[in-house]
Amino acid sequence: MKNIKKGLLTLLLLLISVSFFYGIDLSFKFSGGQNYLRLDTINRTLQDWTKWQRENAHHNQWDIEGEPKKLHTCLDFVGEIMITLNSHFSVGLGSGIIYGELIDKKTEITVKKEGATEILAHPTKVNAYPFTFSGYFSLPLGEKFAIYLKSSIGILLAKYIHWEGMRILPEEEFEFYSSQIASAEGPLFEGGIGFIAEIDTHLRLFIESAARKARIKGFERETEEGKKGTLYFLEEHDPEIDFWQAQLQVLTEKPTGKKFRSVEEAVVDFSGFSVKIGIIIKF
Numbered sequence: 001m002k003n004i005k006k007g008l009l010t011l012l013l014l015l016i017s018v019s020f021f022y023g024i025d026l027s028f029k030f031s032g033g034q035n036y037l038r039l040d041t042i043n044r045t046l047q048d049w050t051k052w053q054r055e056n057a058h059h060n061q062w063d064i065e066g067e068p069k070k071l072h073t074c075l076d077f078v079g080e081i082m083i084t085l086n087s088h089f090s091v092g093l094g095s096g097i098i099y100g101e102l103i104d105k106k107t108e109i110t111v112k113k114e115g116a117t118e119i120l121a122h123p124t125k126v127n128a129y130p131f132t133f134s135g136y137f138s139l140p141l142g143e144k145f146a147i148y149l150k151s152s153i154g155i156l157l158a159k160y161i162h163w164e165g166m167r168i169l170p171e172e173e174f175e176f177y178s179s180q181i182a183s184a185e186g187p188l189f190e191g192g193i194g195f196i197a198e199i200d201t202h203l204r205l206f207i208e209s210a211a212r213k214a215r216i217k218g219f220e221r222e223t224e225e226g227k228k229g230t231l232y233f234l235e236e237h238d239p240e241i242d243f244w245q246a247q248l249q250v251l252t253e254k255p256t257g258k259k260f261r262s263v264e265e266a267v268v269d270f271s272g273f274s275v276k277i278g279i280i281i282k283f
Contacts, residue, residue, distance in 0.1 A: 025084035031208060031278025035076035035098055038269040041233055041248065042124060042160070043070045046107070048246040049122050049164075053109050055241045066109035071124055074100030076274050080134070090136040094152075098270070101125040104165070104174060117169040128158040128214075128270055130188055144198045150210065152190040158216045159183045160231065160268055162248070180250050182219035182231040188270070189213045196280070204280040214270040219250075227252045233266040 057064035080094030132154030165174035192210025219231035229250040
């Protein structure tokens with residue numbers, strides 16, 4: 001991945017230099033919108049956390065209510081430097097941020113015990129920073145409009161975070177007793193289509209839809225003891241209620257034993273579909 005980063009930086013400097021010395025059109029492209037991500041592994045663990053809470057409550061004859069949301073919709077912002085090669089082809093280097101979060105209230109479960117009511121929460125967050133090299137092919141639709149096809153390759157710097165917490169009514173603040181934080185980077189591939197409307201010679205508006213493939217693995221974190229931990233996906237057995245719970249855990253060693261199954265390095269799937277609107281400023 002270090003070679004990819006160096007390559008993208010080299011391309012950026014090359015594009016700016018070529019634009020400066022040869023008078024090629026240089027533009028800045030800014031866009032924002034929503035991204036629907038798969039995040040299947042994360043949503044599976046949220047679902048199993050909910051199921052375990054329900055099974056545990058029923059086993060102890062407690063009342064339970066609440067249904068955490070799934071994490072799919074994220075915000076997506078991108079900035080890009082573009083160089084027009086001719087009337088049909090352009091290239092660009094871009095970066096941005098993808099951000100999605102389930103706050104406390106969206107993951108709350110209420111457990112009513114004798115003499116106490118507990119509110120449990122499993123807030124979860126993902127963010128990622130894409131760095132891409134893109135190629136564009138455009139076709140004019142009259143003097144002021146055009147459509148374009150886009151293809152991109154690059155890397156995605158990703159982070160996954162979740163907490164588990166509880167508060168006992170009437171308390172308002174959660175006490176978080178567990179957290180998992182891990183980072184990784186991996187390749188991404190993207191393709192899309194857009195529509196451009198020219199406002200004047202220096203300003204264009206556009207709308208763009210794109211599909212991304214980015215399955216990221218190798219999530220790691222340094223533990224409090226200074227050791228390197230790896231994010232694992234696993235199923236852990238609770239013999240008291242005979243339930244296998246899917247979990248994401250940062251561990252210094254791959255867990256073994258009869259109480260674990262389906263143990264593997266976690267893959268967080270940032271593949272998905274986005275729709276963004278934005279502006280292109282031409283110099």
